[in-house]
Amino acid sequence: xxxxxxxxxxxxxxxxxxxxxxxxxxxxxxxxxVIEWRHDIHQYxxxxxxxxxxxxxxxxxxxxxxxxxxSGIAYTGLVGMIKGGKPGPTIALRADMDALPVEEKTGLPxxxxxxxxxxGNDVGVMHACGHDAHVAILMxxxxxxxxxxxxxxxxxxxxxxxxxxxxxxxxxxxxxxxLQEGIFERYKPxxxxxxxxxxxxxxxxxxxxGPAMAAASAYRITVKGVQAHGSTPxxxxxxxxxxxxxxxxxxxxxxxxxxxxxxxxxxxxxxxQAGTRNNIIPEESMIMGTIRTFDPVLRKEIYDEIEQIAAGxxxxxxxxxxxxxxxxxxxxVTFNNPELVSKMTDSLKQASPGKFYESNxxxxxxxxxxxxxxxxxxxxxxxxxxxxxAEASANFGDKTEVAxxxxxxxxxxxxxxxxxxxxxxxxxxxxxEKF
Ligand SMILES: [Zn+2]
Ligand SMILES: [Zn+2]
Numbered sequence: 349x350x351x352x353x354x355x356x357x358x359x360x361x362x363x364x365x366x367x368x369x370x371x372x373x374x375x376x377x378x379x380x381x382v383i384e385w386r387h388d389i390h391q392y393x394x395x396x397x398x399x400x401x402x403x404x405x406x407x408x409x410x411x412x413x414x415x416x417x418x419s420g421i422a423y424t425g426l427v428g429m430i431k432g433g434k435p436g437p438t439i440a441l442r443a444d445m446d447a448l449p450v451e452e453k454t455g456l457p458x459x460x461x462x463x464x465x466x467x468g469n470d471v472g473v474m475h476a477c478g479h480d481a482h483v484a485i486l487m488x489x490x491x492x493x494x495x496x497x498x499x500x501x502x503x504x505x506x507x508x509x510x511x512x513x514x515x516x517x518x519x520x521x522x523x524x525x526x527l528q529e530g531i532f533e534r535y536k537p538x539x540x541x542x543x544x545x546x547x548x549x550x551x552x553x554x555x556x557x558g559p560a561m562a563a564a565s566a567y568r569i570t571v572k573g574v575q576a577h578g579s580t581p582x583x584x585x586x587x588x589x590x591x592x593x594x595x596x597x598x599x600x601x602x603x604x605x606x607x608x609x610x611x612x613x614x615x616x617x618x619x620x621q622a623g624t625r626n627n628i629i630p631e632e633s634m635i636m637g638t639i640r641t642f643d644p645v646l647r648k649e650i651y652d653e654i655e656q657i658a659a660g661x662x663x664x665x666x667x668x669x670x671x672x673x674x675x676x677x678x679x680x681v682t683f684n685n686p687e688l689v690s691k692m693t694d695s696l697k698q699a700s701p702g703k704f705y706e707s708n709x710x711x712x713x714x715x716x717x718x719x720x721x722x723x724x725x726x727x728x729x730x731x732x733x734x735x736x737x738a739e740a741s742a743n744f745g746d747k748t749e750v751a752x753x754x755x756x757x758x759x760x761x762x763x764x765x766x767x768x769x770x771x772x773x774x775x776x777x778x779x780x781e782k783f
Contacts, residue, residue: 364777367499368698371492371773375766378488382769383762385409386484387458390760393447393475395464396511397423397521402445402483406508409487413494415506418534422525423515427535428506430493436502436780440537440724441772442523442717443479443486444512450476453756467619476758478545478733483508485543485768492773501780505535512716514566517676523719524677532723539688539783540726541775542717543768545733545760547750549703551767552732553696556707557689560728561682562614562640563647564714566675569594569658571633572668578627587633588622590665595620595635597657605653606646613650614640614712639673640712642681682718685725692727695778699770703732713753727775731768733760 385405392401403424410417410428418427424445451472452459462473475481490506507526515521520528548554571591576584595617602608602615615637622633641647651673662669689706697704707730717728738750751757 364781367496367777368774370496371770374492375769378492378769379766381491382484382488382765385487386480386760386762386765389480389483390456390475391458391460393460393462393473393480394445395449395466395473396446396513396515397519399424399445399510403508403510406445406483406487410490410506413491415490415494421529421531422510422521423519424510425526426506426508427531428490428508429535430490430497430500430504430506432500432502432504433498434501436500437538437783438503438505438536439776439779440505440507440535440540440720441486441489441776442507442509442540442542442720443482444509445479445483446511446513447473447475447479448477448513448754450474450754450756452476454759456759474756474758476755477513477753478758478760479512481545481733481760481765481768482543485765485772488765488769489772489776492769493776500776504776505537507531507540507720509716514676520677522677523716527719527723537724539779540717540720540724541772542720542726542728543731543771544715544728545731545764545768547734547752547758548730548732549738550732550734550736550761550764551700552703552705553700553729553767553771554705554707554732555684555689555693555696555727555729556710557684557686559642559681559710560684561710561715561718562612562642562712563644563681563718564679565639565647565673566636567639567654568634568636568672568675569654570670572670573629573631573633573666575631576629578629581629584629585666586629587631587667588629590661590667590669591620591622591633591635593661593665594658594669597661598637598654601650601653601657606649608646611641611643611646612710612712613642613646614638615650636675640714642710679714679716680718680722682715682728683721684727685721688725688727691782692775692778695774696729696771699774700767703767729771731764731771733764735759735761736763
């Protein structure tokens with residue numbers, strides 16, 4: 349009996365190893381498809397909650413593989429379910445689908461020429477965060493796993509999520525909305541994995557245990573004055589002057605007013621809007637920005653400081669100032685389950701031999717993957733997509749050469765995508781052996 353059990357364990361172990369070997373063989377035909385999907389999605393990017401074409405492309409692909417698909421979740425989201433031939437847990441894999449209001453400057457043959465109106469402005473649309481790569485990678489993983497589902501232990505829940513970058517303000521969306529619409533209750537995943545491409549060396553996989561990415565809150569400050577002719581400013585109240593003071597003072601919150609020794613924080617202004625022409629002092633001015641923190645107490649302090657500064661500037665300038673936080677929602681800290689990280693890093697090491705490292709540094713970027721990993725253990729890792737040999741980080745040398753996410757020069761090297769396909773597939777194959 350004991351011997352039989354041992355043989356059984358050995359057989360199942362080899363079955364997983366076999367699948368890894370067949371993936372290696374299949375990559376030769378799979379990767380050209382993944383690359384083609386990515387180029388296509390890259391060329392036709394769509395903003396959050398408007399990912400109709402992308403979503404449909406994924407649906408057609410999954411259904412062609414015989415995968416059951418539920419569509420129209422949180423506007424354009426999809427869930428595909430691959431039912432494995434052997435008993436085991438349900439493992440969720442997540443890719444986000446949305447692009448950004450950025451005008452692409454990469455000069456690539458498949459660069460986006462798409463334009464749209466965003467917050468009242470005519471803007472370009474670009475996959476400047478690399479979500480095109482996330483979608484294409486997961487479509488590739490889906491193809492391999494669906495074709496080998498008889499060998500698979502448990503089920504794989506494929507989550508294609510809209511609006512990671514934030515939905516239009518009055519709509520709601522993203523991971524939070526998919527959860528509100530009950531996807532975890534319906535499909536009951538036990539664990540979730542996801543990846544993000546970024547400007548680190550080609551093919552590198554990296555993970556940070558514990559708090560990995562910051563909490564993010566958008567704020568908006570509206571300044572109301574009294575409109576006047578530009579030639580007679582004394583006859584009005586100038587909201588632009590008040591806004592200039594505000595921006596200067598906001599920059600002292602992190603640098604001068606709070607203690608960031610143990611907990612990093614970032615406060616940025618990203619949008620300044622006022623006026624219509626040179627000789628009118630407008631009635632209103634508005635700024636928006638983002639606050640990144642890892643600690644809820646510190647976050648509250650920052651909110652209080654901003655309120656205080658705004659009240660002070662209002663008194664000093666005679667304007668009316670309104671402050672809003674968490675505009676368009678709030679992103680919690682992205683937390684990587686430490687046990688999951690310690691047990692699954694071998695899979696990542698195997699997926700990209702010699703190129704894996706465990707990071708100790710959290711990043712101030714934010715992710716709404718955090719909503720998923722608040723519900724069940726999650727592991728979110730980085731995939732390096734720099735051109736081979738482009739080792740410098742964005743802080744050195746030519747910033748456009750290894751441009752960071754959200755840059756109009758953000759570039760994903762196709763040769764790094766196979767590490768992404770392998771990493772997610774290995775995590776799926778190895779998880780049932782370890783938990
Ligand atoms: Zn992004
Ligand atoms: Zn992103």
